[in-house]
Amino acid sequence: MSKERNLGLLLSASLVALAVTAGSSAATAACPAVTVADSMGISGEFPQQFELAEFQSKANCELSFSENPSIGDLNAMITGNGALGPVAERLPAEPLVVAPYNEIGQYGGTLEGLAKATESGTSDLLSLRHVNLMRYADDLQTVVPNIAQSWSWNDDYTQLTVELREGHKWSDGTPFTAEDVVFWYEDLILNDKIYPKTPGRWLFAGNPMKVEASSPTTVTMTFPVPTPGIVNRFATDYGQPFQPKHFLSKMHIKYNPDADKMAKEKGFEDWAAWLNSYYGGSDWKDVPSPMLKGTDRQVVPTLESHIVVEETATGRHMAANPYFHMVDTAGNQLPYINEINETYVADKEVQNLKITNGEVTYKQQAIFIEDFPLLKENEERGGYQVDLAPAIGENVFLAVNLTHKDEVLRGVFNNLKFREALSLAIDRDEINEVVYLDQGTPLQATPAAPGTVPFLTDEQTTYLIDYDVEKAKALIAEAGLKDSDGDGVLERPDGKPLIIRMVYSSQGVPVKLTELVRDYWGAIGIRVDIKEVTSDEYRADANNNDLDMTLWKNDGISGPTISQDVTSMIPPFGDYFNPGNGFGWAAWTTSGGSEGIEPPADVKKVYQLAERFIQLPTGSDESNKIGAEIVDIHVKNLWKIGTVGKPVGPVMHRNDLGNFKPYTAKTYDYYWAYPYRPNQWFLKQ
Structure with a gap:
């Protein structure tokens, strides 16, 4: 800016x-x-x-400003909050004025939503209350202010200056200032008691940035290398680069010399464990979210539209933030909706039953195109509407574990001919028909999403996607694998049957797709045992490198995402929530060779290219050249094998949800509902 x-x-x-x-x-x-x-x-x-x-x-x-008539009662739900002053005093001096989609809304009501568990399918509902420094508009092209009022760059993209809103307040009424941004980075991200190893996503060419508060409303971020894409992270990312210093510093040894003593009196090992019981050791807001029990369990202040006020083993409940920084064009403080209720439902059939019964106000995450006929058929009965939106990052990938702890299986998986055979054995046209109702396109997995970057080629997105069982069998033979005893299952080099355990979560993969792939690979002599688990179990095992293969939606690969985060490009080709492949390679690289497995030359080259890619302005000639080279290396190595991309996905909303309009895209990469301003939704009375 x-x-x-x-x-x-x-x-x-x-x-x-x-x-x-x-x-x-x-x-x-x-x-x-x-x-x-x-x-x-x-x-x-x-x-x-x-x-x-x-x-x-x-x-x-x-x-002139008006408030929700129920705001006093809602404020009373927030542990630790005092009495409220006039709404004009609770708003920033320069609140953000929002034009609602269709009409000025009505205050009141509870939005009913579903997740699968404490942290399983929760990001969709998180996106309803989410804020960050910036936001993408619903055209998915324009970055607009949110928490930040404005921002500007120096000439070489090494210094970003962010202007905050004067008078902005946390949900407990305490001033929000630039010091809260400095505290987040200097005292949490870079503190080895909170993060024993600084998260790589907050290092730049391996080095930290410098965060300074030059005034209460001015933050300067100075990067060790050009970092032009960081604005995209602040516009789409779950990680909020600010934390309530006034609240968390009471538990921080730097600010409270008695923090260790107080922590032990409360049953914690030390001050860091006490602080982390609130912060969670993560920018991910609800992992783990503290159960709000006991007299001293205060709500962590937030800048979001709603704040968690109750949590049990079966769900969460949220109340509107009385200090939220947005108003509509009539001066009404947002949000319109009083409360959000999040119920945990792990079973997909129960989830769909609740939707078709009209018990759910809104949902898009973890409902797939295969659910669309059922949901559409019951629209009138359930009093809702279900639309299909283009889906970005929905191409389910299959990645055999190339740094497997089983050395024999690792050797099989690292034979490129074996991975080529796996790709050719998949009937993507049938997957498209059966799973995606012919609404998708057979595509290979790439670390950049088609349609969001200019450098992808048809040759890359269609590489080895033809269904050719005979050629797949020939490649299996060239890889030295045989079925010596004629039982229909190939043997490993050590004589054991070649069995791949396909552990998956239905949050990330349609169930029918796993069954089809099992049969396709069975036809070329590979026995696949499938098992569904929760997303928590899947992620824990995958990140511990305990799975034979990983499979999930190939998200985190849109142009705005890879411009600021090359996670999809380098091992493990994904983050904790969507782990990919090559955990041993990642460990070797981050440890300087003292741990893990030394990666092959192509992986080392991708590391070098990705570091350069992220330092270049998106769309420049050099950026496009390097991006194309990275994609080409990925595709030729089949570190991930793609299935069907460019699908459409269901987005449902109940008919009483006002100011809702069809989505430009259904995607985690822009953080689900965040571009569509759910704080201006309302429930029709």
Whole structure:
């Protein structure tokens, strides 16, 4: 964001203040209730939202503020919160003004949602209350302000200056300042008691950035290398680069010399264990989320639209944040919806039954195209609508474990001819028909999503996707594998039957797809034993390198994601929540060769290319050249084997959910509902 724009906003604010002082008609006129459906000729610099001064100037009015009539009762649910002052004092000096999609909403009601467990299928509901410094607009092209009021770069993309909103407050009414950003990075991310090893995603060419607060509302991030894509991370990522210093520092030894003593009195090993009982040792907000029990279990303050006020083994409950920083164009503080109820339902059939019974207000995660006929058939009975949205990152990959702890199996998997045979043995047209209702496209797995980057070629996305069982069998023979006893199952080099355990979670993979792949590979002599587990179990075993193969939706690969996070490009080709392959290679690299397994030359080359790729502006000639080379290496090695991409996926919402509009895309890569501004949804009374 340019310095000129910052100056323009300051001038606009000054003009509005002068108009108010002079008692002009502009200062006393009521503001028009602008919506996306009826803009009344008023548009802002960014789609569907305004800064307060900008809106008042363009609408020639002064906005007065109103609050949810139930906000006092909702505030009473938040442990540790005191009595509320007037809404104008709870808002920032420059609140973000949001134009609702269709109409000014109504306050009240509870949104009913589903997840599978404490951290299993939760990100969809998290995205309803999520905030970050920036956000993508629903065109999925434009980055717009959110927590940040503005931002600007130096010439070489090594220094990002972020301006926060004056007077912004945490959900307990404490001022939110630049010090909360510094605390997050310096005292949590870089603290080896919180993170024994600094998360790689917050290092840049292996080195930390420098985070400074030059004023209460100004944060400067200085990077050791050019990092132009970091804005995309702050616009799409679950990780919030701010934490409530006033709350967590009471448990931090740096700020409280008695923290260790107090921690032990409460039954914790030390101050870090005490702090982590709230912070969770992770930027992921609900892992693990503390059970809100006992007199001293306070709610961790947040900037989100809703805050967790109750948790049991069967679900979570959230109440509206009385200090949320957004208002609509009529001056009503958002969110409109009072409460969110999250119920844990692990069983897919029970999940779909609740939806078809009309018990669920909204859901998109963990419902697949295979669920669409059932959901569509019951729309009228359940009082909801289900739409199909283009899905990004839904191409389920299959990755045999190339650093397996079983050396014999590792040797089999590392034979490229074996992986080529696996790819050719898959009937992607049948998967498309049976699983995706002919709504997808057979595609190979790539570390960049088709349609979101300019450098992918058809040759790469269609590499070895033809269904050819005979050629697959020939490659198996070339790999030296035989069925010596004629029982239909190949033998490993040590004489044992070649069995692959396919452990999966239905949160990430349609059940029918696993059954089809089992049969396809069985036809070329590989016995596949499939077992469904929870996503928590799957992730734990995968990240411990205990699985024969990993399989999940190939997300985290959109253009905006890979511009700031090359996780999909380098081992283990995914993050904790979607682990890929090559854990031994990753361990070798991060340990400097003292642990793990030395990676082959192509993996080492990808590390070098990815480091350069992330330092380049997206779309530049050099960026495209390096991106194409990275994809080519991935595809030729089949570190992940793709199935069907570019599908559509169901998004359901109940008919009483107002200001809901069909999605541009269904994808984790833009953080589910986040671009569609769920804080302006409302429940029709």
